Amino acid sequence: MELEYVYKRPSAISSEADGYCPGCLHSTANRIIAEVLDEMDAVGRTIAVFPVGCAVLSAGYFLTDMTIAAHGRAPAVACAIKRCRPDRLVFTYQGDGDLAAIGMCETIHTANRGENITVIFINNSIFGMTGGQMAPTTLIGQASTTGGPSRNPDEVGYPFKMCELINQLEAPKYIARFALDSVPHIREAKKGIKRAFSIQMNGGGYSFVELISNCSTNWKTTPLKSLKFMREKMIPYYPLGEFRKPEEEE
């Protein structure tokens, strides 16, 4: 009996890839990035920059060249790599605690300079690896170990909307927010990542892709219930869509 693949595991992912909790959408994000790299045949000319936090576990997933930056400094390291090797596809893969808290300075200034890199931002509204502390993106009323049972905006302010923040700057070329909770959203996210990478490879400039993700471990729920939380609480606060894209594509 002759067989053909309808869906095949992407070859850009290591066969030993492992490390995330059951149902963690970080793995889904890695998988769709790997699929895009496969489709663009870019595995051999990609350099990934990983930060600190759960996102660093992805270093065990990809078969591309990579480096690991200090906490929050991944965009700065990626800028240096891209300026030295402009022919390479350079992307950073950062969580919310890394990109929006300690790395806010690098994030904003890299975007403002319009460096020709892609930043992939995984927003799961909590610090994952360190044990569920409050992140800058933790929702109002959401429980965290440092914010108590409910985030109080009078005390700690409001969650950052990173896409909207970066959309205030002149230089970025592509800014979009997607979610990873369902099949249509995952397919849109994959298209968005591909568009961001294409813009970079054509010398377009800075691209920023936010992916709404989950953390069932620190939300203290099951993977399936975490998807429900994303749909009911996160996506209404963080609206999905492409905030900015190059004019010729509009």
Next chain:
Amino acid sequence: MFLINIDFQKCKACGYCIQVCPNKVLAAGSELNEKGYAVTIPERLDKCVGCSMCATVCPEAAIEILKSKTTPQERNAR
């Protein structure tokens, strides 16, 4: 007809594929892998239409889907 290959050691039994399958092909299994997860099994493979939604939601990329190239005669005989 379709074949669903679920990597026994990679599956973490999150249940996303079971929930997303429109034809309820997949079900929670009882056999545990090395990490201690009860691996999902393609229980009603004859109902599979090859939409690959399970593979799209699988975080671990543990699901691969294959299609057999059958002739129309073979298909009618089933």
